[in-house]
Amino acid sequence: MALYELLRPALFRLPAETAHELGKLALRTGGATESTRRALRYAYGYEHPALEVELLGTTFPNPVGVAAGFDKNAEVTHALAALGFGFxxxxxxxxxxxxxxxxxxLFRLPxxxxxxxxxxxNGHGAERVKDRLETGGLPPRPVGVNVGKMNTSNAEEAIEDYRRVFDRLYPYPDYFVVNVSCPNTPETFDQQSPEHLRAIFETxxxxxxxxxxxxxxxxxxAPESSILELLEIVEQFDLDGIVATNxxxxxxxxxxxxxxxxxxxxxxxxxxxxxxxRLLAANTDLPIVGVGGVDSAESAYAKIRAGxxxxxxxxxxxxxxxxTASEINRGLVALLERDGFSSVEEAVGADLE
Ligand SMILES: Cc1cc2nc3c(=O)[nH]c(=O)nc-3n(C[C@H](O)[C@H](O)[C@H](O)COP(=O)(O)O)c2cc1C
Known part of the structure; x- marks a missing residue:
């Protein structure tokens, strides 16, 4: 039995956010120096050429990344990369x-x-994240920065918020994500409205x-029609891809x-x-990052085959x-082989054809 399976019952007896903080503390320790990172890579790393994805002007060593929210403040980026996540x-x-x-x-439904x-x-703000990325450096794999607005901002102030985070953190990531889909911040306006999206992307x-x-x-x-309308705007402004979903x-x-x-x-x-x-992939050639319920090679593969x-x-x-990352990646290689694909890239959108 893996160590985490032994520890999980004790962790899950703690309030979810306390367990998360403990987990992050362990990851901070694991990612603290080059030698601890090497130990993590040795224990959890997994590489295979079939997993490499060329996208967004860079190389992803594998397609399995950590979604926004886990490392809100760039505190455990190195450790997550050392655990074998592709980005x-x-x-x-x-x-x-x-x-x-x-x-x-934060609540678990086991x-x-x-x-x-x-x-x-909740977060430390752009200035502290910038300091961390500058002093800690970046891991040897792609890093994205997900950009948001203050909870108190109105539509106009929100534009300035996105601009400010973008500007402060501009040199560091390989890509940015504009987050207009958080369902638990107090909203006084529609974040995904066409007018608002146009104003953000223009800025x-x-x-x-x-x-x-x-x-x-x-x-x-959102209903299908709104998603397709959003896609039109994304294409109009030459954005580089869509993360689906929150x-x-x-x-x-x-x-x-x-x-x-x-x-x-x-x-x-x-x-x-x-x-x-699948809806997006059927209607665009833009890259799609699939997120939601991925916890196994099969669930990752289903998203890849959907586009x-x-x-x-x-x-x-x-x-x-x-x-998690190494198990999913190992399983993905087996699924690709089973279905006669020589790479992840070849399997993208296979279910659409
Ligand atoms: C505790 C928690 C915090 C999150 N915070 C953010 C966030 O700050 N920004 C964001 O874009 N998504 C955030 N998300 C959403 C995730 O990035 C992801 O889109 C969503 O959880 C679905 O993926 P999953 O089923 O693998 O968790 C958060 C999710 C969780 C569970």
């Missing part, structure tokens, strides 16, 4: 520090392999001299009492997020522990 998305980073919602705000969170963009276009890839992260709850406010398919409000992640989201990936060039996970990592 790490830092953030959501807001322009200034903010405490987020009151605790408790019988459903799910979590509900209403963290509300960031002017702030992007090196033409760094900019993606947008969308939610799973958490859902729906509560379908749960066996546990979902009394807490917030965004639902994990297994119950898997089907819907894969559907959104995702890369996948990400958060909840699956909480349930599966430090060997």
């Amino acid at each position: 790490v998305e830092v953030g959501t980073v807001t322009p200034y520090p903010q405490p987020g919602n009151e605790r408790p705000r 019988a459903d392999g799910a979590m509900v969170n209403r963290m509300g963009f 960031l276009e002017d702030e992007n001299p090196e033409e760094k890839p900019v993606l947008v992260k969308i939610g799973p709850d 958490t859902t406010t729906a509560r379908d398919g749960l066996t546990e009492d979902p009394r807490e409000w917030g965004g639902l992640s994990g297994k119950p989201l898997e089907g819907r997020s894969t559907e959104v990936v 995702a060039s890369l996948v990400q996970l958060y909840t699956g990592f909480v349930y599966r522990g430090p060997s």
Whole structure:
């Protein structure tokens, strides 16, 4: 039995956010020096040429990344890379520090392999994240920065928020993600409205001299027509891809009492997020990053076959522990071989044909 399986019952007796903080402490220790990172890579690393993905102007050593929210403040980026994740998305980073919602705000639903969170963009702010990325350096694999707004900002202020985070962190990541899909921040306006999206993308276009890839992260709850409308705007502004999806406010398919409000992640989201990936892939050639309920090679492969060039996970990592990335990657290689694909890239969108 893996060590994490032995520790998990004790961790799961703690409040979810306390367990998360303990996990991060362990990861901070694991990622602290080159020799501890080497030890993690030795224990958990897995490489295979079939897993490499050329995308967004860079090489992803494998398609399995850490979704936004886990490493909000760039504190454990090195450790996550050393655990074998192909890339790490830092953030959501807001322009200034903010405490987020009151605790408790993170809940596990173990019988459903799910979590509900209403963290509300708690974070250290762009300046501290910048310092960390500057002094700690970047891991030897792609890093994205997910950009958000302050909870108190109105539509106009939000544009300035995105611009500020983008500007402060511009030199560091391989790509940026504009997050317009957090379901648990207090909203006074529609973040995914066409007018708002146009205003954000126009502003960031002017702030992007090196033409760094900019993606947008969308939610799973909008109707098909709105998702397709958003896709049109994304193409109009020459964005570089779409991250699909964020958490859902729906509560379908749960066996546990979902009394807490917030965004639902994990297994119950898997089907819907894969559907959104498929809808997007059927309507665009833009790269898609599939996220929602990925916790195994099979679930990662389903997103890839539906059209995702890369996948990400958060909840699956909480349930599966430090060997998650290497297990998924090993399994992916076996599934590719089984189906006669020589690489992940060849399998992208296989179910659409
Ligand atoms: C505790 C928690 C915090 C999250 N914070 C963010 C965030 O700050 N920004 C963001 O774009 N997504 C955030 N997410 C959403 C994840 O990135 C992901 O889109 C979602 O959880 C679905 O993936 P999963 O089923 O693998 O967890 C968060 C998710 C969880 C569970």
